[in-house]
Amino acid sequence: MLRKSRLFVGITLVVQAISFLCLFFILFAKKKSIAGAFLALSAAEGAAGTYLLYQLKEEKKRSREAEYLDEIDEFDLDDSMISDEPELMEIPVDESATEDEFKE
16 A cells, blocks of 8 residues: 555545444434444454554654664764763863863
């Protein structure tokens, strides 16, 4: 399924599920036997629409993470500078700077 159409189909299914849920309440109040079918359709369409929208969200998240990793690869960092533990990371210090340069 195309990515752009996944968004529209997902939104359409969720909106249709809401309308079927409203129809269920109307028919349930009138004690019609078809009300249960509308409730089942509402649940199925709501689940399918939510899944499509969630899948699209996760795909966008993965693409953003891939872009971020590509940007990080542009910097030529040593593995020694990157660490999972912040206390073990090297912090570059400018030894030629003095306190007088930072006073106003």
